[in-house]
Amino acid sequence: xxxxxxxxxxxxxxxxxxxxxxxxxxxxxxxxxxxxxxxxxxxxxxxxxxxxxxxxxxxxxxxxxxxxxxxxxxxxxxxxxxxxxxxxxxxxxxxxxxxxxxxxxxxxxxxxxxxxxxxxxxxxxxxxxxxxxxxxxxxxxxxxxxxxxxxxxxxxxxxxxxxxxxxxxxxxxxxxxxxxxxxxxxxxxxxxxxxxxxxxxxxxxxxxxxxxxxxxxxxxxxxxxxxxxxxxxxxxxxxxxxxxxxxxxxxxxxxxxxxxxxxxxxxxxxxxxxxxxxxxxxxxxxxxxxxxxxxxxxxxxxxxxxxxxxxxxx
Amino acid sequence: xxxxxxxxxxxxxxxxxxxxxxxxxxxxxxxxxxxxxxxxxxxxxxxxxxxxxxxxxxxxxxxxxxxxxxxxxxxxxxxxxxxxxxxxxxxxxxxxxxxxxxxxxxxxxxxxxxxxxxxxxxxxxxxxxxxxxxxxxxxxxxxxxxxxxxxxxxxxxxxxxxxxxxxxxxxxxxxxxxxxxxxxxxxxxxxxxxxxxxxxxxxxxxxxxxxxxxxxxxxxxxxxxxxxxxxxxxxxxxxxxxxxxxxxxxxxxxxxxxxxxxxxxxxxxxxxxxxxxxxxxxxxxxxxxxxxxxxxxxxxxxxxxxxxxxxxxxxxxxxxxxxxxxxxxxxxxxxxxxxxxxxxxxxxxxxxxxxxxxxxxxxxxxxxxxxxxxxxxxxxxxxxxxxxxxxxxxxxxxxxxxxxxxxxxxxxxxxxxxxxxxxxxxxxxxxxxxxxxxxxxxxxxxxxxxxxxxxxxxxxxxxxxxxxxxxxxxxxxxxxxxxxxxxxxxxxxxxxxxxxxxxxxxxxxxxxxxxxxxxxxxxxxxxxxxxxxxxxx
Numbered sequence: 001x002x003x004x005x006x007x008x009x010x011x012x013x014x015x016x017x018x019x020x021x022x023x024x025x026x027x028x029x030x031x032x033x034x035x036x037x038x039x040x041x042x043x044x045x046x047x048x049x050x051x052x053x054x055x056x057x058x059x060x061x062x063x064x065x066x067x068x069x070x071x072x073x074x075x076x077x078x079x080x081x082x083x084x085x086x087x088x089x090x091x092x093x094x095x096x097x098x099x100x101x102x103x104x105x106x107x108x109x110x111x112x113x114x115x116x117x118x119x120x121x122x123x124x125x126x127x128x129x130x131x132x133x134x135x136x137x138x139x140x141x142x143x144x145x146x147x148x149x150x151x152x153x154x155x156x157x158x159x160x161x162x163x164x165x166x167x168x169x170x171x172x173x174x175x176x177x178x179x180x181x182x183x184x185x186x187x188x189x190x191x192x193x194x195x196x197x198x199x200x201x202x203x204x205x206x207x208x209x210x211x212x213x214x215x216x217x218x219x220x221x222x223x224x225x226x227x228x229x230x231x232x233x234x235x236x237x238x239x240x241x242x243x244x245x246x247x248x249x250x251x252x253x254x255x256x257x258x259x260x261x262x263x264x265x266x267x268x269x270x271x272x273x274x275x276x277x278x279x280x281x282x283x284x285x286x287x288x289x290x291x292x293x294x295x296x297x298x299x300x301x302x303x304x305x306x307x308x309x310x311x312x313x314x
Numbered sequence: 315x316x317x318x319x320x321x322x323x324x325x326x327x328x329x330x331x332x333x334x335x336x337x338x339x340x341x342x343x344x345x346x347x348x349x350x351x352x353x354x355x356x357x358x359x360x361x362x363x364x365x366x367x368x369x370x371x372x373x374x375x376x377x378x379x380x381x382x383x384x385x386x387x388x389x390x391x392x393x394x395x396x397x398x399x400x401x402x403x404x405x406x407x408x409x410x411x412x413x414x415x416x417x418x419x420x421x422x423x424x425x426x427x428x429x430x431x432x433x434x435x436x437x438x439x440x441x442x443x444x445x446x447x448x449x450x451x452x453x454x455x456x457x458x459x460x461x462x463x464x465x466x467x468x469x470x471x472x473x474x475x476x477x478x479x480x481x482x483x484x485x486x487x488x489x490x491x492x493x494x495x496x497x498x499x500x501x502x503x504x505x506x507x508x509x510x511x512x513x514x515x516x517x518x519x520x521x522x523x524x525x526x527x528x529x530x531x532x533x534x535x536x537x538x539x540x541x542x543x544x545x546x547x548x549x550x551x552x553x554x555x556x557x558x559x560x561x562x563x564x565x566x567x568x569x570x571x572x573x574x575x576x577x578x579x580x581x582x583x584x585x586x587x588x589x590x591x592x593x594x595x596x597x598x599x600x601x602x603x604x605x606x607x608x609x610x611x612x613x614x615x616x617x618x619x620x621x622x623x624x625x626x627x628x629x630x631x632x633x634x635x636x637x638x639x640x641x642x643x644x645x646x647x648x649x650x651x652x653x654x655x656x657x658x659x660x661x662x663x664x665x666x667x668x669x670x671x672x673x674x675x676x677x678x679x680x681x682x683x684x685x686x687x688x689x690x691x692x693x694x695x696x697x698x699x700x701x702x703x704x705x706x707x708x709x710x711x712x713x714x715x716x717x718x719x720x721x722x723x724x725x726x727x728x729x730x731x732x733x734x735x736x737x738x739x740x741x742x743x744x745x746x747x748x749x750x751x752x753x754x755x756x757x758x759x760x761x762x763x764x765x766x767x768x769x770x771x772x773x774x775x776x777x778x779x780x781x782x783x784x785x786x787x788x789x790x791x792x793x794x795x796x797x798x799x800x801x802x803x804x805x806x807x808x809x810x811x812x813x814x815x816x817x818x819x820x821x822x823x824x825x826x827x828x829x830x831x832x833x834x835x836x837x838x839x840x841x842x843x844x845x846x847x848x849x850x851x
Contacts, residue, residue: 037645038657041638044715045664051686052675064684118408125404137405144416146834150776150803151826152419154810154819155426159419166374167367184415187408218349220404245670248778248803252811263670267783270674278678285675289667296666297659 056286061279077283096257097284100265103175103254104244104288107261110179112240115186116232122187123194124220128206138192145188149181150248156181157252173255181253182243190235197231198224234302237295244292262288357394361387427823428598433816435581435594442595443559446566446583448533449592451541451553460485460542462550463508464517464529472528475500475511476542476550486514487534487542487550507548522547557591566591603824613821616796616805623706624801627781628774631713632767638714639721640759644751647729658726665719673783676712680784702798705785709799713780717770721763728762729755768840772833776803802829 050068059072061080081097125131126138149156160181164171170180205227206219214222225232247263254260257268270281364387371380393402429435437445460476467473467486474487477500484497499512510516517525526547534542540554557566557575566575566583575583575591580602582594606613642661646654664672679685680698688694698708732755740754774780778801781787787800787808796805802825810822 031648031651034645034648034651035653037642038653038661041642042657042660045661045719047691048672048675048679048715049663049667051679062684063678063681064689067686067690118411121404122408125401129401129404131401134401141412144412144420146837147416147420147830148776148833149416149419150778151806151830152416152423153807154822154826155419155422156415157810158426158431158819159422166370166376180411181415183411184419187412191408215349217353217403241668244668245779247670247782248807251807263779263783266670266674270677281678282675285671289671292668293663293666300662300666 052282052285055278055282058279058282062276063278077279078287080277080280081284081287096260096265097280099258100260100262101288103259104261104263107175107179107182107250108240108243111182111186111243112236114179114183115190115239116236118183118186119190119235120194120225120228120232121220122191123198124216124224126191126195127198128203128216128219128224138195141188141191145185149185153248153252156249160253172253173259175254175259178250178253181249182246186239190239193235194228194231197228201227230302233299237299241292241296353394357391360390423823423826426819427603427827428600429596429820430581430594430599430602431596431819431823432821433818434592435596437593437595439581439595439597442581442593445593446557446591447539447555447559450556451533451543452556453551454554457554458552460550460552461502461506461508462544462548463511464522464525464544464547465511465514466517467514472525472532473514474529474532474534474542474544474550475508475514475516477502477506477508479506484511486511487532489532489534492534492536492542599820603820604828606821607824607828612794616791616793617825619793620796620800620802620805623799624775627706627709627713627799627801628771628777630710631717631774631777631780632771634710634714635717635770636721636725636763636767638718639723640725642718642722643725643729644755647726661722662719664715665723669716670779670783672716673712673779676708676715677784680708680712699785700789702789702791705789705799709781709784712784713774713777716780717774720770721766724763724766725759728759731762732758765840768836772836772840775801775833775836776829777801778803778807782807 054068054070056077057073057075058067058070059074059076060070061077126134160170160172160177164174164177168174170177201224205223209219209223244261245263246261247267250261251264254264257265260268266281266284269277364383367383368380368387371377371383390406393400393406459479461479462477463475465473465475471488476485476487476492477483477497478485482497484495484500485492486495487493495511501509501511503509508516529544529547532544536542536552539558540552542550542552544550556569558569559566564577567573568575568585573585573587573589575585575589578584579597580599581597583591607617608614646657677699679687682688682695682697682700685698687698688696696704698704736754736758737750740750745753781799781801781804785797785799787797787804789799790797795808800808806822806825806829809818809825811817
């Protein structure tokens, strides 16, 4: 994957001196059109975001009143989504934004952390042990993963329905149930990615620790995990965002408004309230997008490597 | 999510050396009593959870899961308490979840796909027979009537205190049957209503109304398949069966006219005239769900249309996104171009925002009356989401917006890894810009990017969000369930969970299996290209 390795340095570092300054039409043919294309592409990429930012601060809350530059800047939209009671004389249904946000963070956070741990444990076994069924195990992971959980949603629903009869903790409408279901997909690709990375950590490190009397568990927690931090962070982030985006399984397990996650909640909210409450909706979108976008930017370098290795973010 | 795995970047050796001092300290922390205590603590939690689950299972008489769980817990304890280093110790945690929520659901999907599991066919056969018997009761002419008072007995169980309107004899009715009690135990007021019953607490007021449903559902069997049921809150009537179940021939007979309802092997009792008794039950139907996709016009129509559109959607999105991404990458990959870093960061932003948020925002931007695309930019009135064709355009356009940054990043990386000697040599040989691109750059680029395109195709093939969060699969068509932009996965979901006429889990699972085979075929091609399997050695 040396393909992407060079992206950062090569694409961005500018040559020390441009041989000669191009001017006029020649400059345009060589360079200028590139700027025109880049600017057009940036406009295409950014205009929806610009409108959301503007709508979030716009005093006119309706969709019809939104514009690129807000006529009156206000924080009222942000206040509106944190308000849980209905202001007098307003039709604004208290959206359960805060609750959806927390539900989403809890479910996606727990899933991401547990996914990394489960995946790393398995990857360590595949990377450092030689045992019967190792090859079969890795191939099995690959094959099982070809049948995404998404496709088994009917079966998952029926199973959770029946298990919940006996154990309500992992029954319908329980976030724990959803997390546990998501963890079913924790192995698979993640294990492959991490195993690939673990393989590159020199085994002399393990050897010397073993000579000092360290057990495999100590080597795993003490040596492998700290050295694999970048790949763990990327997998955690990809898992976090994938879980955050997940609609199908969440929609059949979480059934009441209070228990739902952001995608489910906001989807229903705009279904009913779109035209009138575009402002508060935009404020909600902005608040939800910022943490994920910041994390993404922060880890971008590593993510690009992961992406090239075949992970597709939802 | 569909991904084509390939090993990542090697860990750089210098970092390994730099952190070399850290492990020894960490090992010290996790070794000895602390590590052992942690292990025992975790094992204790697992055992506590397991014992609690075992008692629950035992109390419900679920003995098969009980035995499985008990054996699994013993095995886990054994493995983790052994001193030997076992790969299993590292594989078990993930495998438990993998089995429970990936493997079993997949197997169950296959099972359901061969049944008629759907609304009206959720019970087992014996439950359905009981259900039919319970539902098919009728009040006979001159049937007995009772004064009734719902009450709770000494154990707090709901019972009906009954007084026969003709003989004046008193009974207590429970789901087990009718039990006589001395009439002296009961006091009635002038209208004949029961005021009190010795040993029973009569229900009054809101408690009574709150139990409305349970009271109506309470059926008290009497002699000869007859039963007593509440009619309102103060009278009860004796009902007699309309149908008689003939166990020997496994059929129902309508007592009035002798019409026979036979098991039709598809989960229902049906008369010769085609009348069906409800409820039906769950039963195997072989390949019927699959053959419905081909032979039943009501299923075939929407299925084929959705099937074709799924392919069109996924391939157009991948090709357009790749083309745009590559074009931008080529444009920006120019030595000496200013602002490169800025353009690059800006173009990646659509990819950094969680997709569901962007999709919902686009739904607003494309609103035909108020959305900024029509109102602010085009000054037109295009029905982006409400016309079948425009909705398809919108879905593709928005998916392009979401996907092109990925291919931009990937292509940029791939372009820069092409050795400049190759392109220089081609130029020296007199290749034009287009020739250079077609014959040198593109083939080299595709080696790296083609597997990713296949992975992206497989992903978009099941991209429920891009369809559902934008158009909801709509606008509706004249065909049942499937809207104009529904892809197979959203169609499956609607079949099972959102259809007005009831859920068809069997058909939904069958469609899921069809999707699996398509995606598996595509992924296999992808794996073959990335030669990922060589890595297993």
